[in-house]
Amino acid sequence: MNIKKNILKLVISSAALLLFCIPIGVSAAEPDYSNLVVSPAEKPSIGGSLQILQQQDGTKTLCDKGRKPIQLRGMNTHGLQWFPAILNNNAFAAVSNDWGANVIRLDIYVTENGYDTDPEGMTAKVIKAIDLSIANNMYVIVDWHINIPGDPNASVYSGAKDFFKKISSKYPNNPNIIYELCNEPSNVDPGISDDSDGWKKVKSYAEPIIKMLRETGNNNLVICGTPSWSHRPDLAADDPIVDSANNTIYSAHFSAGSEDPSPKDATDRTNVVNSIKYALKHGVAVFASEWTPAEATGLIEKGGIYKDSSDCWLNFLNKNNISWCSWSLANNNDASAAFIPYEMGKSKETSLDPGDDQVWSPYELTIAGEYDRARIKGINYEPIDRTKQPFTTTLFDFNNGNTEGFGVNRDSQVKTVGLSNENSALKISGLNKSSNLSIDNFWGNARISTEASNLHEDIKDADSLTMDVITASPTTVSIAAVPQSNTHSWADPKKAVQLLPQDFKLQKDGSYKATLTISSEDCPNIKNISSDPNDSVLTDMVLFIGASTDSISLDNISFSGFHSIDNKPVVNAPVGKGILPSTFEDSTRNGWDWDPSSGVSSQLNLEEANNSKAMSFYVQYPEKKPTDEWTASPRLTLSEINATRGDNNYFTFDLYLKPDVATKGTISFYLAFIPPELGYWALASEQFNVELANLSQAEKTPDGLYHFKVKFDLNKIDDEKVIAPDTILRDITIVAYDKGCDFAGKMYIDNIGFEK
Known part of the structure; x- marks a missing residue:
C-alpha cells in the first residue's frame, strides 16, 4: 500500500523561493528565460545510442x-x-x-x-x-x-x-x-x-x-x-x-x-x-x-x-x-x-x-x-482558466438495449424511417427519402424526437450537443437539433451540421464513426435553456436527420459545457495552538488540520459529542474507488508538535460516528509520526478497524453516537524502528483509510494523546 508516499512528508532542507533567478552568466537585474522555449526533443529513432562526449569548452x-x-x-x-x-x-x-x-x-x-x-x-x-x-x-x-x-x-x-x-x-x-x-x-x-x-x-x-x-x-x-x-x-x-x-x-x-x-x-x-x-x-x-x-x-x-x-x-x-x-x-x-x-x-x-x-x-x-x-x-x-470546469452529461447511451424513448416525430415529413437498438446504438433506417445534405434546407428531412423518454435533464451551462454517428462506410450526414424545455419550447436551428466522408474513422468492428458537434450558435435553444436561471431542464429534443445512405446509428448523445468552480475557502473552527492532549475544551482545534495531501478537506468544526467538545468533520467514501485509495481517506495532522512519548506505551483517542450510510466495508485507522532521527518516518504496525457491518454492536452514547476507544501500541512500529521515550516525533498523522466501505456521515475525534 502507498502509505509511506502518501502520509510521509519527506523533509529535505528548504530554501525560500526568490523573486528572481540568476542563470549562469546573467545579472540579477535581467533574468534570462530564453531557454524555456526550445526545439522539440530528439527521438531515439533519430538519436540512437547515447554517449557522453567532451565539448570544446571542456x-x-x-x-x-x-x-x-x-x-x-x-x-x-x-x-x-x-x-x-x-x-x-x-x-x-x-x-x-x-x-x-x-x-x-x-x-x-x-x-x-x-x-x-x-x-x-x-x-x-x-x-x-x-x-x-x-x-x-x-x-x-x-x-x-x-x-x-x-x-x-x-x-x-x-x-x-x-x-x-x-x-x-x-x-x-x-x-x-x-x-x-x-x-x-x-x-x-x-x-x-x-x-x-x-x-x-x-x-x-x-x-x-x-x-x-x-x-x-x-x-x-x-x-x-x-x-x-x-x-x-x-x-x-x-x-x-x-x-x-x-x-x-x-x-x-x-x-x-x-x-x-x-x-x-x-x-x-x-x-x-x-x-x-x-x-x-x-x-x-x-x-x-x-x-x-x-x-x-x-x-x-x-x-x-x-x-x-x-x-x-x-x-x-x-x-x-x-x-x-x-x-x-x-x-x-x-x-x-x-x-x-x-x-x-x-x-x-x-x-x-x-x-x-x-x-x-x-x-x-x-x-x-x-x-x-x-x-x-x-x-x-499558457495556463488554462481553472475557475471553470468542463463537464459532459450523457443523455442517451442506448446500453439498455432499446431506443430509450426516441420515435418518429409527429411532424416528420418522412414517415418511413425505422428506429431500433443495434449494437447498443440507435439505428435509424429508411433514410433514402431523407437525403437533403445542405446546412440550410433540412426541413424536409426525417425528424425523430424524445417525446416518449420522459426526459428531465438539467443542462445548466451547456454550450454544445455532441453525438457519435456510426455508418457502414464513410458517407455524408447532416443533423440539426431543437432541444426544448417547459419554458423554451421551440427555436429554429440556425443551420444543420454536416459530417463528410473524411470525418469518419474505421473502427475495430469494421464500422466507421465520427463525432458530430452542434454548438449554441448552430442551435440557439441550447443557450436559451442552459442559461435560464429558472428553467434549465431539458424535456424534449427533435433531431432532423439527412444522410446519403439508407441507415446510420447514433450513440452517446451528450451536452457539454463549463461550470464555474466555487473557490470559496472552507471556514474551519479556530486552529489554536498545537497541544497534547487535544481535548478541544478551549474552543480551538488544538493545532489539528487537514494534511495537505488529504483528498478529504471538509469543514473542521467543534461540536458536542458525549457531553464533551470534539473536533468533527463530514466524510463520504466514494462508491467508485480511486486508483490511490489513500486520496479518499481523511488525513488529519498535528504539525511541528515536537512531542515525545515519555514513559507512555499507547497513543489513544475517542472516536464517535454519526452515519447517514454505513453498511459495508471497514474504516481502518492508521497512525504515523515524522521523527527526524528515524528518517522522518514511523508507522504504527497495528491499525484500529471499524467494521461497518457490525456497527450496531458498538457502544452508543446518550446523544446517539457510536463510540470507539482507539488505541495504538507505541512499542510496535514498522521496519523494526523504536520510538524511545525522548524521540522527537515532530508531526502526528491520523488516517481513516477506506477499505471498501460505504460510510457517509460525521466523524468526531476527542481526547487525543498518550496513555500509559
Whole structure:
C-alpha cells in the first residue's frame, strides 16, 4: 500500500523561493528565460545510442549517435507497484506524441511493497513498460528506486545486480534503454553520509554492476545517484566511477519550491545548483532524472506551483544541455502529480488511460501537469482558466438495449424511417427519402424526437450537443437539433451540421464513426435553456436527420459545457495552538488540520459529542474507488508538535460516528509520526478497524453516537524502528483509510494523546 508516499512528508532542507533567478552568466537585474522555449526533443529513432562526449569548452554532455548534443526531456512514473494503470499504450503514446517527451523514467521501488516484496510481478511491469516505451519512440530509464533505507549497499537492495543482468540480457545493448542504479542515496537509516565517504559507498555499490553490464556487451548510458538524495554530483566529479565504456552520468535531483536555484553563496557545494556547476566544471556530466515544480514535502505555494523557481531551474538545465524528467505521472494528492486526483465533493480522478484519442485534455491535468507538458514540448506555458470546469452529461447511451424513448416525430415529413437498438446504438433506417445534405434546407428531412423518454435533464451551462454517428462506410450526414424545455419550447436551428466522408474513422468492428458537434450558435435553444436561471431542464429534443445512405446509428448523445468552480475557502473552527492532549475544551482545534495531501478537506468544526467538545468533520467514501485509495481517506495532522512519548506505551483517542450510510466495508485507522532521527518516518504496525457491518454492536452514547476507544501500541512500529521515550516525533498523522466501505456521515475525534 502507498502509505509511506502518501502520509510521509519527506523533509529535505528548504530554501525560500526568490523573486528572481540568476542563470549562469546573467545579472540579477535581467533574468534570462530564453531557454524555456526550445526545439522539440530528439527521438531515439533519430538519436540512437547515447554517449557522453567532451565539448570544446571542456565540459562533458550527453550526445546522440552522431556525436551531436542531445537533451532528454520527459516524465517519471510514480511507483509501479502503486500506479500500474499508467502502463497502457494510450498513456505512453500521449506522453510521447502530445507531450513531446523523448524519455520516460520507470520508478521501480525496491522497498515499500515494491521489488523486494514481489520481484516477479515488478519485473513483469518493468518489461511491459520498456516495451511500451520502445513502441512509442522514447528512451526509457530503468530506475532502481532506493528510498528507505538510504544506503544502496543495504541488504534489502542485494538483488540489484541480478535485476540489471536480467533486464540487460533481455534487451542486449538496446539503444533506448538507460540504467539508473540507485535513485536517492541518503542518510536515512541505514544510510550514507553527505560527503566523500558517503560517495565511496555509492561508488563501491555501482562499479560492480557497471562492470557486469560492460562485460556482457551493454554499453548503455548509466545514471548513478549521488549522496544527500542525489544533491551531490560534485562528489562524483572528485572521484568518478571507473567505467570501461566512459558512459556513466551522475544524477542531480531537486524540488523547485525547496532548492534555491540562485544561491548567494556560490561556494556552498551542498546547494544543488552549485553542486551541478562544480560537477560540470570538473569533467563529469549530469542528469536531473527527478525534479518537481513543488516543494520536497509535496506541498504547493498559493497559485499551484513554484513557477518562477521552476522556470529558473529549467532555463539553467536547458541552457547547459542537462537532461531532465519531472515527477510524476500519477493522480494522487501530491502537488507534483500530473493528473487531477480524487477530492471529496470537488473532483473525480483523471484516468491514467487517456483513451483512444491518446490525449489528456488540459482540464484532466493539474497545474503541475499542464506546466510539465508545456516545458517538455518546449512551448510557451499558457495556463488554462481553472475557475471553470468542463463537464459532459450523457443523455442517451442506448446500453439498455432499446431506443430509450426516441420515435418518429409527429411532424416528420418522412414517415418511413425505422428506429431500433443495434449494437447498443440507435439505428435509424429508411433514410433514402431523407437525403437533403445542405446546412440550410433540412426541413424536409426525417425528424425523430424524445417525446416518449420522459426526459428531465438539467443542462445548466451547456454550450454544445455532441453525438457519435456510426455508418457502414464513410458517407455524408447532416443533423440539426431543437432541444426544448417547459419554458423554451421551440427555436429554429440556425443551420444543420454536416459530417463528410473524411470525418469518419474505421473502427475495430469494421464500422466507421465520427463525432458530430452542434454548438449554441448552430442551435440557439441550447443557450436559451442552459442559461435560464429558472428553467434549465431539458424535456424534449427533435433531431432532423439527412444522410446519403439508407441507415446510420447514433450513440452517446451528450451536452457539454463549463461550470464555474466555487473557490470559496472552507471556514474551519479556530486552529489554536498545537497541544497534547487535544481535548478541544478551549474552543480551538488544538493545532489539528487537514494534511495537505488529504483528498478529504471538509469543514473542521467543534461540536458536542458525549457531553464533551470534539473536533468533527463530514466524510463520504466514494462508491467508485480511486486508483490511490489513500486520496479518499481523511488525513488529519498535528504539525511541528515536537512531542515525545515519555514513559507512555499507547497513543489513544475517542472516536464517535454519526452515519447517514454505513453498511459495508471497514474504516481502518492508521497512525504515523515524522521523527527526524528515524528518517522522518514511523508507522504504527497495528491499525484500529471499524467494521461497518457490525456497527450496531458498538457502544452508543446518550446523544446517539457510536463510540470507539482507539488505541495504538507505541512499542510496535514498522521496519523494526523504536520510538524511545525522548524521540522527537515532530508531526502526528491520523488516517481513516477506506477499505471498501460505504460510510457517509460525521466523524468526531476527542481526547487525543498518550496513555500509559
